[in-house]
Amino acid sequence: LVGRSPADPAAIMEEIDTVLAYQPTVKAAIDMALHDLLARRLGVPMHVLMGGKLRDRVPLSRILPIKAPREMATLAGQLAAEGYRQLKLKLAGDIDTDVRRIAEVRSAVGAQVALTLDPNQSYDAKRLIRVFARMEPQDVSLIEQPVPAADFAGLALLTRTLPVAIEADESAQTVRDVFRLVSERAVDVINLKITNLGGIRRFLQAMRICEAGEVGCRMGAAFGPALLQATSLQAACVIRHLPYACELSEHLHLRDDPFTPLPVEDGCLLLPAGAGCGIGYR
Secondary structure, three states, X not given: OOOOOOOOHHHHHHHHHHHOXXXXXXXXXXXXXXXXXXXXXXXXXXXXXXOXXXXXEEEEEEEEOOOOHHHHHHXXXXXXXXXXXXXXXXXXXXXXXXXXXXXXXXXXXOOOOEEEEEOOOOOOHHHHHHHHHHHHHHOEEEEEOOOOOOOHHHHHHHHHHOOOEEEEXXXXXXXXXXXXXXXXXXXXXXXXXXXXXXXXXHHHHHHHHHHHOOOEEEEOOOOOOHHHHHHHHHHHOOOOOOOOOEOOOHHHHOOOOOEOOOOEEOOEEEOOOOOEOOOXXX
16 A cells, blocks of 8 residues: 555555454554545545534543442542543442442532443343442433443343433444444444444444434544544544543553643543644654
8 A cells, every 4th residue: 555645545445444354443543544644635624524523522521440439439529620521430240339339429529420331241131220220319321331242132122121321332343233233223322433443434334324323422432542532533523413422531541642632621622623633743
């Protein structure tokens, strides 16, 4: 591909799809680089290549890793004080401890912060239905991937049964997965990650499927440098139905990031006006 013009990223990516089958993260990196290069050559923000922005800011959600309930509550209070208005609690499948985690975090942040849960596939559907009555008083907004990735029927049962939004993450690794989830109306929301799907082209395909099926989208956590943060922000700004905050702060876990991250203002990322993804090297 050396020396090839980036004028048609789609044509190049069709070739790469064959050469790098089953390597979605590698394909995503190439795809994002081609879109960024083309946007910079055209002198436009990357979102223009995706159809144009629908918003100028995206609220952020921060992740609370699995720790003792009191430790999670302390971190939640710190993040709320920094201006974040949505937090995601990682859960472990231990019912009593998980219920305490949720209750202590809610006590620490008050009613103004939305709480979402991510059991990371540690429950089965009927078990979660039984325990949700103990979680519901804490005003849970969304539950991400509570059941194993292959359990589409379990997701559908929870979506039909529980009075809370159910989101697919590990179940939505490909565009075909997204199509199945939407066509079967197995979930209310799908966590879209450019790196998992294999690039911006595949992200846009998945987003349009969700849009056609009236299923919400969200940009979930993808660990990488600030370059990924900026590109994901460009993508988030073209999503029509974005009912929940996005997880675009994972670059904060890295040391010596070669890119200058976009600043977080009042718990939100503001879309930059520059060409390409909007950031550069330090």
